[in-house]
Amino acid sequence: MNKLTLSLTTLALAASFGLASVAPASADQAAATRNTILGIGALIAGIAIESNVAHKNAVANTVEGYTQNGATVYQDGHVVEPDGNAYYPGNVGRQIACNGGSCDVYADNGGGWNRWQR
Numbered sequence: 001m002n003k004l005t006l007s008l009t010t011l012a013l014a015a016s017f018g019l020a021s022v023a024p025a026s027a028d029q030a031a032a033t034r035n036t037i038l039g040i041g042a043l044i045a046g047i048a049i050e051s052n053v054a055h056k057n058a059v060a061n062t063v064e065g066y067t068q069n070g071a072t073v074y075q076d077g078h079v080v081e082p083d084g085n086a087y088y089p090g091n092v093g094r095q096i097a098c099n100g101g102s103c104d105v106y107a108d109n110g111g112g113w114n115r116w117q118r
Contacts (some may be wrong), residue, residue, distance in 0.1 A: 065101040073103040
């Protein structure tokens with residue numbers, strides 16, 4: 001979530017809580033307490049989800065290194081080839097290893113993992 005979306009969500013929550021308090025007094029205090037607890041729980045869950053999504057986006061957009069053929073390797077493990085094709089090595093029977101920004105892709109050629117060249 002970007003800051004604008006988060007701000008709009010916060011304003012919507014504040015408005016809904018404000019409108020809920022305009023209703024006439026209820027004789028059932030247990031329902032009011034339960035609704036307050038559920039609202040707080042929903043807010044905490046929303047904050048946790050937003051934080052998790054922001055972290056995953058940061059990892060997916062951080063460069064880990066480059067291969068010899070110029071492909072870019074990202075921290076979440078996906079590889080973007082110079083021609084724009086992207087893949088996750090584990091999904092196509094390959095592994096990737098990076099050291100100091102230099103990365104190699106390995107393929108299982110039956111007898112073990114060998115460096116893979118495109």
